[in-house]
Amino acid sequence: MTNETSNSTDTSTDNDDQPVIKCDGVYKIFGENTEEMMAKSNGNIDVEKFEDAGCIFGVNNASLEVHKGEMLIVMGLSGSGKSTLLRCISRLTNTTAGSIFIDGEDLLAMDAKELTQLRRNKMGMVFQSFALLPHKTVLENIAFPLQVKGTSTQDSMKRAMDMINLVGLTGRENYFPRQLSGGQQQRVGIARSLAVEPDIWFLDEPFSALDPLIRKEMQDEFLRLQEMLNKTILFVTHDFDEALRLADRIAIMKDGVIEQCDTPANIVLHPATEYVAKFTNDVPREKVLTCGNIMEEVGTTSDFSEIKVPRDAVIETVAEAVLNEPKSVAVIDDNDDTIGVLNRKSIIHILFGKDDSETLSTNQAAGE
Amino acid sequence: MFSITKTLGAIIAGAVLAFGSSAAIAKDSSKPIVIPTHNWSSQVVMAYVIGGIFESLGDNVEYKPADSQAVYEAIRLGDITISHEVWQSTFGKSFYKAMSKGGVIDAGTHAAATLEEMGVPQYVIDDNLCPGLPNWEALKNCKGVFATADSGGKGRWLEGPQSWHGDLMPVRVNALGLGNDYVVKFAGGADAIWAELASAKKEGRGIITFNWTPNFTDAEGFVFIEFPPYTDGCRVADGGDGSCGSPKGWLKKAANYKFPKTHPAAYKAFSKISFTTTQVGQMAALVDVDKLSHQDAAKKWLAENEDVWKPFTR
Amino acid sequence: MNHLTGHLARHPKLVQFAALLAVFFVLYFSIDPSENNILWRLPAFLAAVPEMLNNSVEFIMFEWLPIETYNVEIEDYETSALMIEITRAISRSVLFCIEFIREILIGGQKTIVAFTSWDFVSENKWARWPALPWTVVAGVAITLGYALSGRWLAILVGCATSYIAVFGQWEPAMETLSFVLIAAPLSVVLGVFLGVVAFKSQKFETVLMPLLNVAQTMPHFSYLVPVTVFFGVGDHAGAIATVIFATPPMIRLTLLGLKGVSPEVLEAGMMNGCNKVQLMFKVLIPTARHDILVGVNQVIMQCLAMAVIASFIGAKGLGFNLLLALNQLRIGQALELGICIVLIAVVLEKLSLGWANKQIDYFADLSFVERHKYPLIMGGILVAGVVLASIGGLIFKDGINYFYLIPHNKGLTTELFWQSGVDWIVDNCYSSLQVFNVGLIVNVLVPMKNAYLGMPVVATFVLVMGIAYIVGGLRSALVVGGLLLFIASTEWWDRALITAYMSTFGVIISATIGLISGSLCAQNKFATKGILLVCDTFQTFPSFIYLIPVIMLFGVTDTSVLIAVIIYATIPATRYTVEGLSNVPQSLQDAGTMSGVSRFQRWIQIELPLAFPHIMLGINQTVVFALFMVIIGAMIGTDDLGQLILKSLSDEFGIGNGLMLGLCVAFIGLAVDQILRTWANERKKALGVA
Structure with missing residues (x-):
C-alpha cells in the first residue's frame, strides 16, 4: 500500500476517494543530533547512521491512509511508536520528515493559527489518563472546547448537556472529575472530544486505564456511538483483542515501523511477519473471521443445506448450526446471492485446527 | 555623548516628574508636612503636638511611622519633612551623616537639656x-x-x-x-x-x-x-583616654532643606519651637502614666498649654 | 570486633564521618589562635566591598544621568537623577493604590488630592472622602464570605470583624488591610508571572533559582535600607519590601505546579483548540492551582508576618501600633493587636480559597434579583449601615459614634487581664526560672559559644566541606566551600560563628520538639488538624510580642533570644513532621501492624524512615526560620551578625553593609540547605519516593 500514494498529492478535487488522513513516509526521530543529521542526510534517511549518532526512531517511515467513516486501529506494545505516530498526525509533536495530509491539506505546513482552527473544528481526541481539567465540572469540561472557540456560554452549555446525555452521564453534570470513577471520567473525555462535532476522532489508548469489565462496557458504548456518528477514527491501543473487536483495519507497529496494515481477518489469516504472527496465534479465530473469510468456492455441487449464512457473520455465531448440518451451507451476500459455501471441515479447522504457525509459537514460547 | 544621555535622562525624568509637581504659592504650600513617628511615647506625642501647631497655622500635616535611625536619610531625600527629637548621643551620628551628604538642615535646639x-x-x-x-x-x-x-x-x-x-x-x-x-x-x-x-x-x-x-x-x-x-x-x-562621663547633651530639630522655602511660616514656628525637660516629660506621662492615646494626649497638652506654644507661631 | 568491622563495612559513610571528625579535632587543637595565622582566620579580603557597593548604589541612584529641574516651590533649580525619579514614580503609583483602598475603608483626602491638588483640598473642606461605617465593611465582608463559601466562613468573618471593631483596632486594622490588599495581589501576580516565564524558559529558571534561594534566606532587616533609598519611606515602601519577601515562595510554587501538570492535560488543551494564551490561563494555571493556592496562602501569611517589620519603613497600621505598645510594655494591648493580624490573615486566606473554589451554576433559571442577590444585599447593608451610623450619632453623646467608627483603643480591652497574667508569671516564676537560666548559660551556652569561636577557620572548612562531600559529593563540597569562603573573607567571620552557634542550638531543640510533638499529633486526625492550625497561627503571630515577656523573665541574654528562636523555628519542624507522617501510605502501616510490630516500633521502623525525606525538608525550613529569628533577636540584644544588620540602619555605608551582612546570613542558610536537601533527595531516591 506504500506504493499507491504517489498520485495523491493532487488535492484539488474533493471526492470520497480522497483519504481523510494520509501519512506518507513519516519519521519522528529523537535525539540531540537529529537536526544536524537531517541536514546532512539530504532527505535520505539511513537508519543505521542515525542510530550510530545517538538518534532514536520514534516513528520510522510510516505511511497510512484513513478514509471517511473508517476506523483504523494502530496496535503495538509500549515503545512501538504508536502514540508518537498519533501525536505526529495530530501535530502535538513535530514530525521530523515525511508528509501528512488532513482532507488533502498539508498539516505540516500549517501555521499556529490554522492549526488551532483545524483542531477547533475538525479534530477531537481522547486520552489514556482522561486528561480532564481538575478545576472544572463535568459540564464545564465538556463545554471547554466550545468556549475556547468562542461559542456563547448558553449555546456551549446546551451542547455540553446534549453530550452528557449522549454518553449517559445525565445527572452528574456538576460533579468534579475527582468525584467520578475511571469509566465515568473517560465518558467525560469522550463527550468532550465530541463536543465540537469533529470529523476526525483520535483515541489514544482510551480504555487501557480501565478495569476489564468496564473496558468491555466502554467498548460496546464506543461501538454504539460510532454507529450513530460514523466518524473517521484513528485509535491507538496495545490490546490486540480490542483492536480485533473494534477495527475496520489494523496497523501493527514495532520499533516505529508499521509491520502490517490490513483488515483484522487478513491479519489473522495471513500475518505478514513473524512478529504479527505472534499476536495472531492465540487469537480465537472464530471470533474474528467471518463466513466470507473462510468460505470455499461454490464449485459444482448444488446440494446445499436449508440454512444460509450471511457473508459478514462471525464464525462463532454460525458454527454450531453449520456443524449440526450434514450438508454444505451456502454463504450469501447482501443481495441474497450465493457467493460461497461453508462445510463442517472448514469450521472444525477454524475451531480446532492447528496450522504450521502453531509449532512456531511453541518454539518461541520455549525460547523465552 | 554625555550631554545626549543627560538630555535623554531629562526627557524621561520630565515625564516622570509631571506626575508629582503642582503649582506654587508665596505662602505655605498646601502640601502636607510629613512628621515622623518613632516607637517611643514622648516622640509620638510631640509629633502630634507639633502637627497641631502646624495645623493651627493652616498647614496640612501627615504622620509617617519611620525607624528612628533611618529617618535622617528619609528627610534628606524629602520623603519626610522634619524630625523634632534629635538626641545628641543616640542620633547625632545619623543626623550629621545625612547633613554632610546635603539635604538636611539644623532647625535649632530645644531648651531641654538632655x-x-x-x-x-x-x-x-x-x-x-x-x-x-x-x-x-x-x-x-x-x-x-x-x-x-x-x-x-x-x-x-x-x-x-x-x-x-x-x-x-x-x-x-x-x-x-x-x-x-x-x-x-x-x-x-x-x-x-x-x-x-x-x-x-x-x-x-x-x-x-x-x-x-x-x-x-x-x-x-x-x-x-x-x-x-x-x-x-x-x-x-x-584624643583622650575615655575616662569621663557624658556631656549634657542637646535635643535638636532637623528639617529637609526645602522646608523653609515651601512652608516659610511653618518653618519659622518650627525653628522657634523649644520644649523644656518638664514639658517633654509631661507629654510622655500623659501616655505612659495616664494611658491616654497619643493623639488624645497631644490634644490635651495643646489645650492646656496654649501659653507655651502660641508664642512659637507668632 | 568482627561484627563491628562488618557493620562499618556496610556503612562506609560512618567510617568517613569518623575520619572527618578525627581530622577536625586534630586541626581544632593544633592550630595556633593568632591574628596573623591564616589557618586561624582568613584576612578580610572583602572588607572594602560594602563601601564600594554602597557607593555604586548611591551613584546610580543619586548621580547617574543627572537632571536639572526647576522646582517652583523653592523657586530654584534642583538636581535630581534619573533612577530616583523612576523609583519614586513607582512609589507614587503604589502609594496611590494603597491610599485609594484605604480611603474607601476609612476615609481621607489623598485620592481627591491625586486628581486635584492640595490647594483644592485645603480650600474646600468638603473635599474629603467619608469613611464607611465599620458595620458596612463588616457586613459586606460577611456577605462575601457567605457568597464564596457558605455559612461557616460568614460566621468566621463576622467574628473577626466584630473583634477588630469592638476592641478598638478598626483604623489600624484597615490601614494594614489596605496595604496587604495591594502587596498580596502584587506578589501573587508577580510570582505567577515569573513562575510562568521560568516554566517557559529553562535559561531564565537557571538564573532565577539562585536569586530566589538568596532572597528567601536573606533577613528582612538587611534590605530595609536599600528599599528606603530606592523607594522612600511610607506605606508603599512597606508594601514593596513585603512584595520582595513574599514573591519568592509564590514563584517557586507556581513553577512546581506548572511542572506537575500532566503532559496529557496539556495535549488535551491543545487538541481542544486552545491558543497559547488560552493554554496558559485556562489549562496550565488552573490545573496547577493546588500548588498555586498553597502559594497564595504563603503570600498572605508572609504579608501579615511583615506587618510589623514594614512599619520600620513607614507602613501604618497594626504593626506600628504594636511596636508602640511594646515600647510602653503594654503586653495586653500588643497581644490584642497581634490577634487582629492573625485574624486578618485567616480571613483573607479563607476568602481567597473560597473564591478560587467557587462553582458556577449555568442552568439555574434565575430572576434578576436572584442573579444579583449578593450585590443587592451589599447595597442594602450600605444603606442600613449609614442609617445605623446616623442613629448612632444621636444616641452616643460622648463624641464617639460606636456605630460609625470605634476610635483606636476606645473599644473593649482585655489588657488588664493579660498584664496581670504577665505580672503574675514574672512575680512567681522569676526566681525558679533564674536558676534554670543561669544553669543554661553557664553550663551550656557560654561553653558552646566559646567552642564555636575557638574553631580555626581551616577546621571549620574541613568539617563543613567534609560533611557536604560525604553527603553530596564533590559538587556539594565546592558549593558549600564557596559560600563559606565568602563569609570568611568578610570582617564578620566571628560574628557569623556566633550566629551559627545560636542557630545550631535553636535548631537542635526545635527539631527535637517538632519531631516529638509532630509525631504525637500525627497519630490522631483531630490532633493533626489542630497542630496545623497552631502552626499557621504562630507563623503569622508577630514574634515581637513574646520578646518582651521573655526579656522580663530571662533578661537581655542569649537565653531570651534562643527561646524566641525555638518558639518560631519549631513551627516548620512540627508541620513537616506531621505532613510527612500522615503521608506514609496506609498499606505500609497495615503491613507493619500485620507483622506484629508495636506502635512504637512501627513509628521508629516504618513511619519515621519513610517520612524522613519530608522531615528533612522541614529541618531545612527550621534552619531558615531559626536564622531569621536569631537576626530578629538583635532586637533583644545579641552580638552576632544581626546586631550589625540592625546597626546598618544608621551606618555610614548602610546599604552596602546591610546587603553584605544579609548575604552572610543567607549563605549560612544556603550552605545548610545544600547539605540537607542533597541528603533528603538521596534518601528519597533510596526509598523510591522521589
Whole structure:
C-alpha cells in the first residue's frame, strides 16, 4: 500500500476517494543530533547512521491512509511508536520528515493559527489518563472546547448537556472529575472530544486505564456511538483483542515501523511477519473471521443445506448450526446471492485446527 | 555623548516628574508636612503636638511611622519633612551623616537639656544596694549586685544598641579601671531596656542601664551615675583616654532643606519651637502614666498649654 | 570486633564521618589562635566591598544621568537623577493604590488630592472622602464570605470583624488591610508571572533559582535600607519590601505546579483548540492551582508576618501600633493587636480559597434579583449601615459614634487581664526560672559559644566541606566551600560563628520538639488538624510580642533570644513532621501492624524512615526560620551578625553593609540547605519516593 500514494498529492478535487488522513513516509526521530543529521542526510534517511549518532526512531517511515467513516486501529506494545505516530498526525509533536495530509491539506505546513482552527473544528481526541481539567465540572469540561472557540456560554452549555446525555452521564453534570470513577471520567473525555462535532476522532489508548469489565462496557458504548456518528477514527491501543473487536483495519507497529496494515481477518489469516504472527496465534479465530473469510468456492455441487449464512457473520455465531448440518451451507451476500459455501471441515479447522504457525509459537514460547 | 544621555535622562525624568509637581504659592504650600513617628511615647506625642501647631497655622500635616535611625536619610531625600527629637548621643551620628551628604538642615535646639548616661533605678539608691552611688567609685565594691547569668561573675552594664554610641561604654569601663569587674552588654533596643528595668524593679534587684532624660522613667525615679565630668577632648575619639562621663547633651530639630522655602511660616514656628525637660516629660506621662492615646494626649497638652506654644507661631 | 568491622563495612559513610571528625579535632587543637595565622582566620579580603557597593548604589541612584529641574516651590533649580525619579514614580503609583483602598475603608483626602491638588483640598473642606461605617465593611465582608463559601466562613468573618471593631483596632486594622490588599495581589501576580516565564524558559529558571534561594534566606532587616533609598519611606515602601519577601515562595510554587501538570492535560488543551494564551490561563494555571493556592496562602501569611517589620519603613497600621505598645510594655494591648493580624490573615486566606473554589451554576433559571442577590444585599447593608451610623450619632453623646467608627483603643480591652497574667508569671516564676537560666548559660551556652569561636577557620572548612562531600559529593563540597569562603573573607567571620552557634542550638531543640510533638499529633486526625492550625497561627503571630515577656523573665541574654528562636523555628519542624507522617501510605502501616510490630516500633521502623525525606525538608525550613529569628533577636540584644544588620540602619555605608551582612546570613542558610536537601533527595531516591 506504500506504493499507491504517489498520485495523491493532487488535492484539488474533493471526492470520497480522497483519504481523510494520509501519512506518507513519516519519521519522528529523537535525539540531540537529529537536526544536524537531517541536514546532512539530504532527505535520505539511513537508519543505521542515525542510530550510530545517538538518534532514536520514534516513528520510522510510516505511511497510512484513513478514509471517511473508517476506523483504523494502530496496535503495538509500549515503545512501538504508536502514540508518537498519533501525536505526529495530530501535530502535538513535530514530525521530523515525511508528509501528512488532513482532507488533502498539508498539516505540516500549517501555521499556529490554522492549526488551532483545524483542531477547533475538525479534530477531537481522547486520552489514556482522561486528561480532564481538575478545576472544572463535568459540564464545564465538556463545554471547554466550545468556549475556547468562542461559542456563547448558553449555546456551549446546551451542547455540553446534549453530550452528557449522549454518553449517559445525565445527572452528574456538576460533579468534579475527582468525584467520578475511571469509566465515568473517560465518558467525560469522550463527550468532550465530541463536543465540537469533529470529523476526525483520535483515541489514544482510551480504555487501557480501565478495569476489564468496564473496558468491555466502554467498548460496546464506543461501538454504539460510532454507529450513530460514523466518524473517521484513528485509535491507538496495545490490546490486540480490542483492536480485533473494534477495527475496520489494523496497523501493527514495532520499533516505529508499521509491520502490517490490513483488515483484522487478513491479519489473522495471513500475518505478514513473524512478529504479527505472534499476536495472531492465540487469537480465537472464530471470533474474528467471518463466513466470507473462510468460505470455499461454490464449485459444482448444488446440494446445499436449508440454512444460509450471511457473508459478514462471525464464525462463532454460525458454527454450531453449520456443524449440526450434514450438508454444505451456502454463504450469501447482501443481495441474497450465493457467493460461497461453508462445510463442517472448514469450521472444525477454524475451531480446532492447528496450522504450521502453531509449532512456531511453541518454539518461541520455549525460547523465552 | 554625555550631554545626549543627560538630555535623554531629562526627557524621561520630565515625564516622570509631571506626575508629582503642582503649582506654587508665596505662602505655605498646601502640601502636607510629613512628621515622623518613632516607637517611643514622648516622640509620638510631640509629633502630634507639633502637627497641631502646624495645623493651627493652616498647614496640612501627615504622620509617617519611620525607624528612628533611618529617618535622617528619609528627610534628606524629602520623603519626610522634619524630625523634632534629635538626641545628641543616640542620633547625632545619623543626623550629621545625612547633613554632610546635603539635604538636611539644623532647625535649632530645644531648651531641654538632655543627659544620656548610665544609671540605676531610684530603689537601688533608696535600698542602699550599692553604698556610695551615684558616685561611680562605689561601683568598684559592688559588682556582685549587678551580676547577671551571662556576665561571668562581673557586674553588667546594659548599654543601648551598638548603633547608638559604638564602643563608648566598653572603652569607658576599661579607662576607669573597672574592666575586671564589669562587662558591657548591648541591648537590642529601648524596649529591651524597659523590659529589663520593669523586671528588675519587680524583683528589687540591682541593675545598671543606659537611660536618658527627659524620659518617662523620670516619673518613677532614675539616678544617673556621676562619672568624672566630661571635658572637651576627654573621649578617645577626641584624643583622650575615655575616662569621663557624658556631656549634657542637646535635643535638636532637623528639617529637609526645602522646608523653609515651601512652608516659610511653618518653618519659622518650627525653628522657634523649644520644649523644656518638664514639658517633654509631661507629654510622655500623659501616655505612659495616664494611658491616654497619643493623639488624645497631644490634644490635651495643646489645650492646656496654649501659653507655651502660641508664642512659637507668632 | 568482627561484627563491628562488618557493620562499618556496610556503612562506609560512618567510617568517613569518623575520619572527618578525627581530622577536625586534630586541626581544632593544633592550630595556633593568632591574628596573623591564616589557618586561624582568613584576612578580610572583602572588607572594602560594602563601601564600594554602597557607593555604586548611591551613584546610580543619586548621580547617574543627572537632571536639572526647576522646582517652583523653592523657586530654584534642583538636581535630581534619573533612577530616583523612576523609583519614586513607582512609589507614587503604589502609594496611590494603597491610599485609594484605604480611603474607601476609612476615609481621607489623598485620592481627591491625586486628581486635584492640595490647594483644592485645603480650600474646600468638603473635599474629603467619608469613611464607611465599620458595620458596612463588616457586613459586606460577611456577605462575601457567605457568597464564596457558605455559612461557616460568614460566621468566621463576622467574628473577626466584630473583634477588630469592638476592641478598638478598626483604623489600624484597615490601614494594614489596605496595604496587604495591594502587596498580596502584587506578589501573587508577580510570582505567577515569573513562575510562568521560568516554566517557559529553562535559561531564565537557571538564573532565577539562585536569586530566589538568596532572597528567601536573606533577613528582612538587611534590605530595609536599600528599599528606603530606592523607594522612600511610607506605606508603599512597606508594601514593596513585603512584595520582595513574599514573591519568592509564590514563584517557586507556581513553577512546581506548572511542572506537575500532566503532559496529557496539556495535549488535551491543545487538541481542544486552545491558543497559547488560552493554554496558559485556562489549562496550565488552573490545573496547577493546588500548588498555586498553597502559594497564595504563603503570600498572605508572609504579608501579615511583615506587618510589623514594614512599619520600620513607614507602613501604618497594626504593626506600628504594636511596636508602640511594646515600647510602653503594654503586653495586653500588643497581644490584642497581634490577634487582629492573625485574624486578618485567616480571613483573607479563607476568602481567597473560597473564591478560587467557587462553582458556577449555568442552568439555574434565575430572576434578576436572584442573579444579583449578593450585590443587592451589599447595597442594602450600605444603606442600613449609614442609617445605623446616623442613629448612632444621636444616641452616643460622648463624641464617639460606636456605630460609625470605634476610635483606636476606645473599644473593649482585655489588657488588664493579660498584664496581670504577665505580672503574675514574672512575680512567681522569676526566681525558679533564674536558676534554670543561669544553669543554661553557664553550663551550656557560654561553653558552646566559646567552642564555636575557638574553631580555626581551616577546621571549620574541613568539617563543613567534609560533611557536604560525604553527603553530596564533590559538587556539594565546592558549593558549600564557596559560600563559606565568602563569609570568611568578610570582617564578620566571628560574628557569623556566633550566629551559627545560636542557630545550631535553636535548631537542635526545635527539631527535637517538632519531631516529638509532630509525631504525637500525627497519630490522631483531630490532633493533626489542630497542630496545623497552631502552626499557621504562630507563623503569622508577630514574634515581637513574646520578646518582651521573655526579656522580663530571662533578661537581655542569649537565653531570651534562643527561646524566641525555638518558639518560631519549631513551627516548620512540627508541620513537616506531621505532613510527612500522615503521608506514609496506609498499606505500609497495615503491613507493619500485620507483622506484629508495636506502635512504637512501627513509628521508629516504618513511619519515621519513610517520612524522613519530608522531615528533612522541614529541618531545612527550621534552619531558615531559626536564622531569621536569631537576626530578629538583635532586637533583644545579641552580638552576632544581626546586631550589625540592625546597626546598618544608621551606618555610614548602610546599604552596602546591610546587603553584605544579609548575604552572610543567607549563605549560612544556603550552605545548610545544600547539605540537607542533597541528603533528603538521596534518601528519597533510596526509598523510591522521589
